[in-house]
Amino acid sequence: AQKVTQAQTEISVVEKEDVTLDCVYETRDTTYYLFWYKQPPSGELVFLIRRNSFDEQNEISGRYSWNFQKSTSSFNFTITASQVVDSAVYFCALSEAGDKIIFGKGTRLHILP
Amino acid sequence: KAGVTQTPRYLIKTRGQQVTLSCSPISGHRSVSWYQQTPGQGLQFLFEYFSETQRNKGNFPGRFSGRQFSNSRSEMNVSTLELGDSALYLCASSLGIMGNEAFFGQGTRLTVV
Numbered sequence: 001a002q003k004v005t006q007a008q009t010e011i012s013v014v015e016k017e018d019v020t021l022d023c024v025y026e027t028r029d030t031t032y033y034l035f036w037y038k039q040p041p042s043g044e045l046v047f048l049i050r051r052n053s054f055d056e057q058n059e060i061s062g063r064y065s066w067n068f069q070k071s072t073s074s075f076n077f078t079i080t081a082s083q084v085v086d087s088a089v090y091f092c093a094l095s096e097a098g099d100k101i102i103f104g105k106g107t108r109l110h111i112l113p
Numbered sequence: 114k115a116g117v118t119q120t121p122r123y124l125i126k127t128r129g130q131q132v133t134l135s136c137s138p139i140s141g142h143r144s145v146s147w148y149q150q151t152p153g154q155g156l157q158f159l160f161e162y163f164s165e166t167q168r169n170k171g172n173f174p175g176r177f178s179g180r181q182f183s184n185s186r187s188e189m190n191v192s193t194l195e196l197g198d199s200a201l202y203l204c205a206s207s208l209g210i211m212g213n214e215a216f217f218g219q220g221t222r223l224t225v226v
Contacts, residue, residue: 033211033212035214037217042219043201043203043219043220043222044217044219044220045205045217046217047214047215047216047217050212050214052212091156095212097211099169100146100158100161100169100171101146101205102158103148103155103156104155105155106155106156
């Protein structure tokens with residue numbers, strides 16, 4: 001069975017600090033996909049990144065970076081030089097081949113000015 | 114390109130009533146998924162439709178049902194509403210190809226009183 005665990009329920013950091021959001025997943029499939037979504041107060045989930053199980057390269061997009069490690073079944077997300085606009089709930093998600101996307105419980109991130 | 118449109122945005126119903134929510138996916142997307150989001154349970158998968166057929170189903174009672182039309186628009190219906198059905202209902206559309214990211218609408222917030 002597939003499962004996503006985001007152990008950090010809530011995190012608060014001061015603006016300009018770096019912050020890492022943890023994500024651990026469980027799956028029996030060798031082919032799967034991992035995602036990160038952002039949910040601002042407006043409620044709409046915004047897609048951030050997708051990774052397939054065969055691509056362990058880390059990715060950087062501006063201030064965002066992702067560290068995918070199959071050995072530890074983790075897909076962590078780091079925001080560098082955080083900004084107030086980064087305040088939101090962040091969800092890690094997993095999709096086994098051909099199956100639905102399931103989400104972790106989310107991490108609520110507060111960036112304090 | 115228009116995003117995912119969900120109507121209505123807000124809804125108040127009384128226990129025992131039924132409700133129908135609507136979702137128009139991104140043009141060209143053939144898959145529509147529905148999720149229920151509550152503070153306690155997080156994002157829970159309801160069902161997915163692809164080309165008018167239900168492709169996946171979550172663990173929800175039969176009171177929750179859905180359908181998809183030939184133009185890919187989807188509706189979900191909840192009958193005999195219970196207080197616990199109060200939630201944000203999110204619709205996501207995707208191309209329907211394995212591993213494709215899903216794009217979400219702003220959701221319908223249902224309150225059952």
